[in-house]
Amino acid sequence: MITDTLHQLRSLKLNAMADELTHIIASPGNQNITTSELLSRIVDAEYRKKSETRIKGLIKRAGFNNPSASLDQIDYDQDRKINRNIIDQLHTNEYIQQHRNVIIEGPTGAGKSFISQALGVNACQSGYHVRYYGMFDLMTDLSINEESAEKMKLFIKSLAKPDVLIIDDFMMTNIFTEAQDYLLKILDQRSQRKTTIVSSQLMEVSWKHRLTDQAIGEAIIDRLVHNAFKLNIEGKDMREKYN
Numbered sequence: 001m002i003t004d005t006l007h008q009l010r011s012l013k014l015n016a017m018a019d020e021l022t023h024i025i026a027s028p029g030n031q032n033i034t035t036s037e038l039l040s041r042i043v044d045a046e047y048r049k050k051s052e053t054r055i056k057g058l059i060k061r062a063g064f065n066n067p068s069a070s071l072d073q074i075d076y077d078q079d080r081k082i083n084r085n086i087i088d089q090l091h092t093n094e095y096i097q098q099h100r101n102v103i104i105e106g107p108t109g110a111g112k113s114f115i116s117q118a119l120g121v122n123a124c125q126s127g128y129h130v131r132y133y134g135m136f137d138l139m140t141d142l143s144i145n146e147e148s149a150e151k152m153k154l155f156i157k158s159l160a161k162p163d164v165l166i167i168d169d170f171m172m173t174n175i176f177t178e179a180q181d182y183l184l185k186i187l188d189q190r191s192q193r194k195t196t197i198v199s200s201q202l203m204e205v206s207w208k209h210r211l212t213d214q215a216i217g218e219a220i221i222d223r224l225v226h227n228a229f230k231l232n233i234e235g236k237d238m239r240e241k242y243n
Contacts, residue, residue, distance in 0.1 A: 002021075002025060005021070006018050006021060006022065009021070014046055015049070016045045016046040016048070016049035016050070017042040017043070017045055017046040019045065020041055020042045020044075020045035020046075021038075021042050024038060024041065024042075054127070055124055055125055055127075058124040058127070058128070058129060058130065059121060059124045061129075062120055062121075062124060062129075062130040062131060062132050063131065063132045063133070064117045064120060064121065064132045065113070065117065065132070065134070065168075066113070066114060066117050067117075067121065068121075069114050069115075069117040069118040069120075069121050070118050070121065070122075071087060071090075071091055071115075071118045071119065071122050073114075073118070074087060074111075074114075074115060074118065075111070079234065080110070080111070080233055080234055081232070081233070081234045082231070082233055083231060083232075086229055086230075086231055087115075087231075089229070090102065090119055090122075090229060091122060093122065093123055093126050093128065095195060095229060096123060096128055096163055096164060096195045099192050099193055099194060099195055100195060100227050100228060100229060101195060101196045101197065101198075101224055101225075101226075101227070101228035101229070102116075102119065102195070102196075102197040102198075102228060102229045102230075102231065103197075103198055103199075103200075103224065103225065103228050103229070103230045103231070104116055104197070104198070104199040104200070104231045104233065105199075105200055105201070105202075105203060105230070105231070105232050105233070106199075106201060106232060106233030106234065107201055107233075107234070108201055110201075110233040110234070111233060112168075112199035112200070112201070112233060113168050113169075113199055115199070115231070115233070116132075116166050116168055116197050116198075116199045117132060117166065117168075119164075119166075119197060120132055120164060120166050120197070123163065123164050128163040128164055129161070129162045129163045129164070130162055130163065130164040130165075130166065131158075131159065131162040131164070131165050131166070132166045132168070133159075133165070133166065133167050133168065134167075134168045134169055135167055135168065135169040135170055135171065135172055135173045136169070136172075136173045138167060139173050139174075139175060139176070139179055141155065142155070142178075142179045142182050142183075143176065143179070146178060146182075152182065156182060156185055156186055156189070159186045159190075160186060160189035160190055160194070161194075162194065163194060163195060164194070164195045164196075164197060165186075165190060165194065165195070165196045165197070166196075166197045166198075166199075167196070167197070167198045167199075168198075168199050169199065169200065169201075170198040170199060170200040170202075170207070171200055171202055171206070171207045171210045172200065172201065172202065174210075175210060175211060177212055177213075180211050180212070180213055180216045180217075180220075181216065183220060184216050184219055184220050184223070187220055187223040187224060188219075188223060190223075191223045191226075192226075192227075196224060198224060207220065207221055
């Protein structure tokens with residue numbers, strides 16, 4: 001009967017349950033296990049496995065450059081002047097539930113990208129859908145999809161949908177004229193509905209000067225800055241410190 005049960009579990013792709021049941025049966029210490037304990041253990045095993053698989057899928061689909069980035073690995077060296085209270089608040093992911101944005105500013109190599117991706121990985125681990133983009137890649141994909149109005153509509157929709165959108169090196173790439181409108185549309189659709197995280201070595205007051213249309217620049221800043229957490233990082237290039 002046990003053999004048939006194991007076969008049925010594996011046929012249903014409930015392999016973690018089958019593995020746990022096999023382990024329980026093979027262990028002499030489990031001879032007196034109750035039915036409720038048995039059921040609890042095999043269900044827990046399957047739940048954990050499926051949760052781990054889902055999280056791995058969310059992290060993979062997010063497109064991180066550094067999928068192993070973790071908030072627990074942040075270096076709080078005094079020279080960096082990182083506000084740990086803000087990081088602790090962001091660690092809870094409540095900002096995502098509240099649809100608040102995050103702006104991370106600092107010089108080249110300060111670790112902005114690492115922290116933004118660590119926030120993204122942390123969100124994935126809680127089941128949120130995340131999309132990561134470098135500014136150059138975003139501008140490239142906007143340029144490619146510009147060839148078709150329908151493709152552009154679908155692309156903008158795909159960026160409006162994730163719970164968290166991360167744009168790394170924000171405003172560090174030349175933006176073609178049409179892209180200004182598309183970027184504003186993306187942020188407008190996300191404003192107060194989803195969370196957007198941007199990291200940049202430029203201060204937010206400089207962003208609009210990267211655009212030819214100052215009104216659009218001000219609108220983009222307004223969509224991002226309103227009700228956002230701001231994290232400023234100082235200190236030397238982290239790559240020099242660890243190399």
